[in-house]
Amino acid sequence: MRLTTATAIAALTLGAFGAQAQDKTVKIGNLNDMSSLYADIGGPGSTLAAQMAAEDSGLVAKGWKIEVIGGDHQNKPDVGGSIARQWYDVDNVDLIVDTPNSGVALAVSQITKDKNRVFLNSGAASSDLTGKACSPNTIHWTYDTYALANTTGKAVVKAGGDSWFFLTSDYAFGHALERDTEAVVLASGGKVAGKVRHPLNTPDFSSFLLQAQTSKAKIIGLANAGGDTTNSIKQASEFGIASGGQQLAALLLFVNDVHALGLNVAQGLTFTESFYWDLNEQTRGFSDRFAKRSKGGAKPSMVQAGTYSAVLHYLKALEALGGNPKDGAKVVAKMKEMPTDDPIFGKGTIRQDGRKIHPVYLFEVKKPAESKGPWDYYKLKATVPADEAFRPMKDGGCPLVKG
């Protein structure tokens, strides 16, 4: 648990107006993987994003006190759970954001519900967060396994990749991504030749890749993320997977992964994201400001951008409520009531089951010759409109959805 007090801004000049009954202090905790395979995708960059949202909300000038802290869950649900518990019990944190790693996210979602606070998830993928594990205190913000499967899976099968072998990260996220993708593959007329589960944060994929090779499936679906995905892609090239006629489908790839792989290795991969820094004027504007302050000048990943968007909307809801009611369910209900609008995803809404709705995009990694330089990596292949991108509410099995 790494606590970094990122911002603690007291509004001294407006202190005279502080006599109102409403509490205008907010404490935001970015619970993240700060040191391991997801640290580049979320990590300290998400703390920065939350901090930028606090600054851009304009609330500080109106007499609010907003503090952003960060903690390292080390990808362990028990560590993440005990940090969350302590943040709520001892440190009076109102909101936990981001939290990649679906295993940790599901634990935190439950604790948030027990303590009636707010959990805005950007980094975790499992569609269970708005399915059977949905909660009146949780909003799943940026993307989910259903959206990934539905977009990438369909596109790959349509292009002729009709037999699949899954290389799956062995925890909640991988299982959900494999499950959702398998459903799409089968529904689109493809078949699944086999699957193998690998531990989180695996250095050597060779024996798993050999099993995939033996299956003779046309597509090796990588149901993993971050460092695990980049490692599988690199080692697949070492073992000559492509020369054997098999193709890799990276079901979840982030701009930082492409940056780490380099275009030579990554070119041609097709995958799904809901944000890319170079989509339009607004995304470029935000990303430039982000890159000026991020480590190594990195552009924001979709997870970090989503964290910004989520915190911004949360603060808007608090402002509309006239203060911090210290009642998580009430704040989330207000957030669902208000339409969202921000530079990241444009206009959108939040569904009753806690799913934030916006378009998602199918991208292809550029060839080295097509790229104008670092971070110029994606070609937009297709846009899936907001109402088609995510799982229909009735299919999720969320108990909050009536009817």
Add this chain to the structure above:
Amino acid sequence: MFGIPTQALFSQLLLGLINGSFYAMLSLGLAVIFGMLNIVNFAHGALYMMGAFVAWFLLNWFGVNYWGALVLAPLVVGALGVVIERTMLQRLAGLDHLYGLLLTFGLALIIQGGFQNVYGSSGQPYAIPPQLTGGQNLGFMFLPNYRAWVVVFSLTVCLATWFAIEKTSLGAKLRAATENPTLVRAFGINVPLMITLTYGFGVALAGLAGVLSAPINQVRPLMGADLIIVVFSVVVIGGMGSIMVSIVTGFALGICEGLTKVFYPEASNIVIFVIMAVVLLIKPAGLFGRAA
């Protein structure tokens, strides 16, 4: 054979051999150190990791390539070993052997924690040297060049070590000092120096294995932590009796692991521990060990 494609069989066997070479090199070092110092070196895994990191530093900070690292990294790690032995391990003489285990466990935590602090727990990539990229399609399997090199090179190192210890006069003095240090000292041989150098040599072997492993396993602070536990069971299975036993047991268990990956992959993580349990039941002193 049993419906298993030959390609899968041979490829997994190769991977088993590669793991086996790391087991062999590490258990060899452990055995040499245990023979002289009566210490089970828990820091062995951490020093293996350091070997990989030194190679990474050499490449990224000083531009020294893989081949340079293969020579320099073991020397650096060996030098650190000499310092550890001189400043700490020497002070444990006469105490229960378990204190050596605890001390080196503490050292392992310090080294691993230090690297984790700076590099997190995910890996730093280390590229395969350009001379060894690519692979051969042998028809029955695809053989990546680098992995073939690892097996050949580590086998050579193991056999050279065996030769040096069993067949040279220096090795003879070493073995004599292990058996009866007082008597050997009487011949005018500097036994403490010999002990120090032995420890340095043992950990240098671990450092060398680390360099070999870097392009395969990436350079990670915890790369040695889990490996050392497997190596411990390799040592229990073989007994820390002789050099050759360590080499053979290491490679053989690597192959067993590879075969398990073909026939029942779910058990591949535990097969070595199961073998250890069976050996303990049948022959408590280890397959080749003398009763303690």
Add this chain to the structure above:
Amino acid sequence: MSAAAPAAAAQAAIAAPDAARDFRIAFAIMTALLIAAPFVVYPVFLMQALCFALFACAFNLLIGYVGLLSFGHAMFMGFAGYIAAHLAKVGSIDFTLPLIGVGPHWRFGPLPPLVAIAAGVVCSALLGLLVGALAIRRQGIYFAMITLALAQMVYFFCLQAPFTHGEDGIQSVPRGKLLGIDLSVDLSMYFFVLAIFLTGFLLIYRIIHSPFGEVLKAIRENEARAVSLGYSVDRYKLAAFVLSAALSGLAGATKSLAMQNASLTDVHWSMSGEVVLMTLIGGLGTIFGPVVGAFVIIAMLQYLSPFGQWVTIMQGVIFVVCVLAFRRGVIGELAAVWRKSL
């Protein structure tokens, strides 16, 4: 740990007449502190520390009084934690064998906390019997390596077995009710944990001072002599091992209910190392040492966590310092200064 043991034994001999009285005073002070503590300190932290304290005491029973260094004690704590968490949350037993795919399978629904904990203790005792029977076939360093390797095997089992949910662990374990008291309130749960800790602690004290305990100490001092006196040393060792495993299981099962999760952290080798450290820093072979050690280490983990992996480095440094210069530990040093047996 024969090197530290004679000193402690000599100490005990000097202080023997007053030993029982000293123990009662120290025990009363400890109990009073622990009753007052949750009103000052975060109770969840205290519960965690108490579970680790019991775990360290159980471990100390083996190393401090029999001289066996188990480097895999996390397997008992973690495995019992999984069993208790699973039974308290899901409540089913499934012996479906891999490869064949058949076997008995019962579902009976969530069990009350005491039953879940008891089941955890029974399972860790059985595991202790299996592991102990294998490990005592070798001595000294080999014993440590074997327990470590077998613990790693249990770790991989827990990683892959369906009921443990691998990396995700078992989350949101219900604490349930005891005699109509709702344990989901932190303070109620704390006193439940405290009661379990004190029971376990007194049990260990009784074991050490029973005739059985005297034989264990004789084995620690000189195994060959104990054999020649006609004691079947292996049986005593095994019995001590099983007792220690069961008590570690009690700590782990209680912890999984108190913290409401069971996870891989508790079966990992680093946890086995941590309990060695707790006992070492508190004082091997002292009764109160492991308790002090556990509180020191857990407080360190808690309050130094903002510094990331520096905690690991500090643990390593403490190990090195303890081994090189401070082999009696905190309580051992105090006992030597005060000439008391603690």
